[in-house]
Amino acid sequence: MYTIGIDLGGTNIEAGLVDKTGHIEARCACQTAPERGARAVIQDMIALAHAMLGAAAEKGIFVSAIGVGTPGVVDKTGTTVTFANNLGWQGVNVAEPMRNALGLPVVLENDATAACIAEWRLGALRGEQEALFITLGTGVGGCFLVGGRPYTGAFGAAGEVGHMVVDRQGPLCSCGRHGCWEMLASAPALARMGRQSAAANETSLLHVLSGGDPARIDGAVISRAAAQGDEAAQAVWARYIDALVLGLENLNMLLNPTAICLAGGVTRAGAQLLEPLQNRFERERVYTELPMPRLCLTALPKDTGILGAAMVGQR
Ligand SMILES: [Zn+2]
Structure with missing residues (x-):
């Protein structure tokens, strides 16, 4: 077919x-x-x-x-x-x-x-019944899989996880509220944190790897600089993971899934994203009596x- x-x-x-x-x-x-x-x-x-x-x-x-x-x-x-x-x-x-x-x-x-x-149907959530799918791209999107089917809510608007407020003092979001998860966990949010860090750290590798152009600082530049041991970039990466874990743990408490799959541009960082995320999640989750959900990255990146x-x- x-x-x-x-x-x-x-x-x-x-x-x-x-x-x-x-x-x-x-x-x-x-x-x-x-x-x-x-x-x-x-x-x-x-x-x-x-x-x-x-x-x-x-x-x-x-x-x-x-x-x-x-x-x-x-x-x-x-x-x-x-x-x-x-x-x-x-x-x-x-x-x-x-x-x-x-x-x-x-x-x-x-x-x-x-x-x-x-x-x-084809990727990392095959066979799952209760799962959470999160996209970390221009915004942060989501979908809840309940009983093996997407849960879309009464009017089709469920899963707008990006606009869940995680910091009332956070940056202003396009939706009119402050500190939405996507203002801290999207690809542009990561880039913004990288630019701020570069501006405050003249010797950071972020300058070298972006060719001296702050506009070219993105997730890829930050993850490369962090992997090469740059402290400013590592601090940005840690802050990003922190924001990501906060939202994921909220959603974990809400949905109690067996698996959480992350997709979108930021997941190109691969193990550099997944491993610290798994560690933090394991350490910080509340219901330690329950099995830890399987955290994974998309199997369909293209x-x-x-x-x-x-x-x-x-x-
Ligand atoms: Zn918002």
């Missing part, structure tokens, strides 16, 4: 023709440019899907459905984006115009939920968006 997975991001739209094992047979992409408005973006998604249907026809492949992963909140029917701040969308029915143009079922899902479904969207189409 093949589906078309469309990953709608704030910057790019990527589409792939995907089989049920996660093999991507063909792919294409274009820029999102959300300022053009929803209609133009949907037209581009239709064009990408047409290109994938063309590739499928050439290979004699039957396509059963189209799945779309989108930022923001998706309604419970899987047709409409209730709101997506980074696209500037409110109440946009995406499925109907796509279905009318393409003649195939179209199912929408929040992108973090879609990635969680892919992780559960093409998670396309795979997630395609798996949404296969449900």
